[in-house]
Amino acid sequence: MKAIRILTRSIRDSFKSVFRNFSLSLASISCIAITLIVVAISLILTYNVNNFTSKVERDVTIVAFLDTNIKEEGRQEILEKLKKMEGLQNITYESKTKIGEEMMNSSDIFKNIMKNWDESESPLQDTYLIKVENIKEIGSIAKRIENLPGVDIVKYGEGMVEQLVSLFDLVRKICYGMVIALIIVTAFLIANTIKITIFSRRREIDIMRLVGASNINIKIPFVFEGLILGVLGSIIPIITTTYGYTALYEKFHGQLFSSLITLIKPQPFVFQVSLVLLIIGILVGMFGSWRAVRKYLKI
Template identity: 30%
Template structure:
């Protein structure tokens, strides 16, 4: 019974501690919110960039050969023979206008009805597979010498650039998050410490009459958890609705292609909620223990 009473007493004192130091509590919540929002933005950027890189890697050995609009079917057959003769070309596949339209409809999913009747606007093309990625430049140069080839598209340089940007975002993000974690921990530690100092006489009396460290530290841990939960709740609400807006914006028209690289809104919400509350509560508990431990010695 006494354990239950101490538990609820710790919760009550934790709420009181947050209210007494309102300005520092607000500062702690703001620092946590800032850290989590930046963390969410960076994680989102890295996730999308990595998904794009992985998708592009499946096409890195592919070269798309776009033919001129006026090319005839007889000429298409001869172009295929010429492409097959190019050194380091492993495979040549013809893509008709109808096949190109079918691929686009698959990418656009539920918005594919917008593409009806557009096959006439799409070009005839070939998809080439190269023996080795390093040969892409040489093969592309040879393809340009083939008559009735309008454009050559391949992805090696794009993938390399995206991969570099993804790495840069990741390392900058890790640095920023580490700094913000320390700032959040520092501000919350000060908030808890002010509460501890204000109650140091009460703590000393409790120690002298035999109170355990846990019963004294409990309210401060609750205070840190409360600050973490409030900060996580605010930042989660903000990031969730921003993500939901972005997801819906890209779920229509041309942006539907980009939405393929995003997590569904409900899955995103679950992952972010777990991460945000775990990080915030962890910071709150650690800051509380760190700030109050020196006053446990009488």
């Protein structure tokens, strides 16, 4: 009962305090808002880069060319072995007849050359198109497939794929690092702003201590105040993100520069980012207040 009374008093006081010290609260709220907008931008960038790189990685395919004279049984045998192999996601068979038709349909030159070929003259080979679960294992999987009897050669864009994978890895790491660094910087920036706010109220803290309030009793109203500042501070970044990203998406029709780079659909993406911003705002606000008050509770 006593704890509930203290808690309700703390909540009441924190609301009062936010509005009573409005100019100082406004400073904290603006600081939270500005830094959260920067965090939002980097979050959106990171997720989109991640989305793009994953999409590219998903498209990378191993093409296993089978021996030219392979029979149906041989093909089935290879398929069984591929199915047993670990790390494969998807196996599609494409016969040389189908490939030939596709090539003829794609260009008249091909059509003129290829229309006179019969089955035994065709240099084309039956293929299995294989997608892997983890792009990083593509090299070793390709080697294992190449060693299967009946498989002639294996191609997956070797060299370039590895480069792409390591480049994407680097880009992702940089993005994540940036977001984490920004959140930490935000936390300290906000903590310092709140510290200035609380500095002006150290007399209040002194008096609270003097009359026998326990440290936790003193901290709770300030931590609640931090929470309120965090929520208020994240409103503008949330609105900016929601409307800004949606507008951006619509302006570029969901693509950036070319159809290769597709943007993440605004819904539910903007809500997820908003939720992350709100949580960061709240946590950082509470952490900032807690740190600042703690300083004045030491003797």
